Amino acid sequence: MASQAANQHPNREYAVELARAFGGAIIFGLPNLMTMEMWFLGFYLDRPRLILFLLVNFAILMGLSRFSGFEETASVKEDLLDALAAYGVGVIASAATLAIFGILLPGMSMGEIVGKIAVQSVPASFGAIIARQQMRGKSEEEQEEERDVAERRGGYGWQLFLMVAGALFLAFNLAPTEEMVLIGFKMSPWHAVALVLVSVLALHAFVYAVGFAGQERPPEGSGFWRLFVCYTIAGYGVALLVSLYVLWTFGRMDGADLGQIASMTAVLAFPAAIGAAIARLVV
Amino acid sequence: MAETGNSKKSGKRSSDRQRSRPPLLEWVAAAVGLTLTLAVLGALGWEGLESAGDDPPAIDAEIRRIVPVRPGYVVEVELRNRSSATAAAVQVEGELTAADGAVATSTATVDYVPGDSTRSAGLFFADDPRLHRLEVRALGYAEP
Numbered sequence: 001m002a003s004q005a006a007n008q009h010p011n012r013e014y015a016v017e018l019a020r021a022f023g024g025a026i027i028f029g030l031p032n033l034m035t036m037e038m039w040f041l042g043f044y045l046d047r048p049r050l051i052l053f054l055l056v057n058f059a060i061l062m063g064l065s066r067f068s069g070f071e072e073t074a075s076v077k078e079d080l081l082d083a084l085a086a087y088g089v090g091v092i093a094s095a096a097t098l099a100i101f102g103i104l105l106p107g108m109s110m111g112e113i114v115g116k117i118a119v120q121s122v123p124a125s126f127g128a129i130i131a132r133q134q135m136r137g138k139s140e141e142e143q144e145e146e147r148d149v150a151e152r153r154g155g156y157g158w159q160l161f162l163m164v165a166g167a168l169f170l171a172f173n174l175a176p177t178e179e180m181v182l183i184g185f186k187m188s189p190w191h192a193v194a195l196v197l198v199s200v201l202a203l204h205a206f207v208y209a210v211g212f213a214g215q216e217r218p219p220e221g222s223g224f225w226r227l228f229v230c231y232t233i234a235g236y237g238v239a240l241l242v243s244l245y246v247l248w249t250f251g252r253m254d255g256a257d258l259g260q261i262a263s264m265t266a267v268l269a270f271p272a273a274i275g276a277a278i279a280r281l282v283v
Numbered sequence: 284m285a286e287t288g289n290s291k292k293s294g295k296r297s298s299d300r301q302r303s304r305p306p307l308l309e310w311v312a313a314a315v316g317l318t319l320t321l322a323v324l325g326a327l328g329w330e331g332l333e334s335a336g337d338d339p340p341a342i343d344a345e346i347r348r349i350v351p352v353r354p355g356y357v358v359e360v361e362l363r364n365r366s367s368a369t370a371a372a373v374q375v376e377g378e379l380t381a382a383d384g385a386v387a388t389s390t391a392t393v394d395y396v397p398g399d400s401t402r403s404a405g406l407f408f409a410d411d412p413r414l415h416r417l418e419v420r421a422l423g424y425a426e427p
Contacts, residue, residue, distance in 0.1 A: 010306030018312060043397035044369035044427040047331030051324060058320070081305055081313040088316025091323065109399040111367065114326040121323065 017132050021086060024131020025093035028169075029124035033097045037176040041250065042116030049249045050118060057122045060165050061086050064129045067162075082129065090125025091117055126169050130282060156230070159280070163235050166279020167242040167272040174271050175246045184263035192266045199239070199266075199273040204232040206277030239272035240265060246272075334367035334398065341366040342396055342421040344375050347403070355409040360391075360419050367398035370424035377406040377419045395427065 032038045065082035095117045098104045104113050174180060187195065207227065243265045247253050253261050305313075347359040360375055373396050379387040389406040396402045406419070 011308040014306045014308040014312070018308070040395055040427065043395070043400070044371075047327050047334070051327050051331065054324060054327075078305070081309055084314075084316030084320065085309065085312035086316070088312060088319045091316075091319040107401065109397065110326060111330040112397045112400050114323055114330070118323050118327060 018085070018089065020131050021089045021128035022093055024127035024129075025089050025124040026097065026127070027131070028127025029090070029094060029097065029120060031173055032123050032176075033094065033101070033120055035176065037178065038119055039098075039103050039116055041176050042119045043112045045115065045119065045249075046251060049251070050115070053122065053249050054118060056168075057125065058083055058087060060168065061125055061129050063161050064126075064165060067158075082132075086129035086132075087121065087125045089128040090121040090123075093128070094120035094124045122172060123169065126165075159231070160234065160238065162279045163238045163276035164242060166275040166277070166282070167239045168246070168275070169279075170275030171239075171243050171246040171268050171272040175243075175250050175252065175268055180247075180264055180267055181252065183267045184260060187263060187267070189263075192263050195266050195270055199270045200232060200236050202270075203235050203239070203273045203277050204228060206274070207231045207235065235276045236269070236273055239269045239276050242276075243268035243272045330367070338366045338368055340364055340368045340370035340396065340398070340424055342370060342373060342424065344419040344421050346417065346419055349412050351411070352407075355407055356412055358389075358406045358408065358412055358417065358419070360404045360406060361401055362393060362396050362404065362421060363401045364396045364398055369395060369397045369427050371395050371427040372425040373402075374422040374424075375404050375406070375419060376422050377408070377412075377417060379408050379410065379412055380416045380418075381410065382415065390422070396424070 061083035062076075062079045065079040065086070095104065098116055098120065104116060244253075244261075247261070247264055247268060252264060256264070341364065343363045343365060345361045345363065347361045350357050350359070358377055360377065362373060362375060364370060371394065373393045374390055375393065376388055376390045379389075381387075387408060387410065389408060391404040391406055393402050393404050
């Protein structure tokens, strides 16, 4: 009955989904929307790097849309529509919130206004796309379809993609703050080594405890070492690469020497690893 | 067995396809999203091309108005960045020179003056700046 009603009012159903998307955009965007460094980054972030990051974000949105797609027929066209809508929601939600906070004012230059919105649109659009399935009540039929989607998620490539998305989201949330650099200075090399080990352990605990989407047990024949290498170590590699990329985007690596870069990366890879680990829970 | 499984699956597929035909609103939302995406990318790209050089920040300081306040006078200064490069920690100084040669200076620091933008600051003075010679200027900046 419920799905019949939905069939008769596809527009209304989609409007409700859009409202959920706005909710998700605000929830995931707020920590950044209320962070001073993020406003400042909006006007001084290197433009080519920001544009590249927006394109990467868009690709991630399209990938995530494939997971949130309940329809088996999920096609590239639908993913594109989903990603565009989510990005639009992210931009509108960010602009509205910044305007209410008095961060966007009429006298500001175009570059400043667009830059501030563009930076915020990344986490907000991420929230928008994953909210659409997180906040929705599920009918039995949908739950069945979700299991199909979950099976599809079981593929190793998709698992890696989810880890990239999760790592990118959490790293992006934390990288703008001065504390990333400060913690790097405060830590001795031994602290950094300990942090790397803790990150790997935490990641493995999540991999083991969370298990695999759609499966109760790890894939057959996967002993400890296989799991450790294929998921934990690979996941930490993802976290490191994503951290480096985010640090480069924010210009944190400019003028830093190798030791500084290594310690900043180790610091940022900790939240990135946690993000990689829980992405499979959240998405 | 296999056949029923197949037909069931294909039946489900076709109903899915029917349901997955995007409603009008989805097209509208995607169109708005596309417009915003292109607008953001376009504006950033244009700004990137425009500021392709390596110009340093260039900051003008201008007196906007002078207001008497309780302990003296406040001089409102507008800082205008004429370059597209952002300046951080911009120091602004006002120098008040009386007819007898006595000099009073006040300074303020502005966190950021983004490229092609303006920011305001205020300088306090004990004497009425309107009766003396007042000069304001930006002293320096840090790269963000």
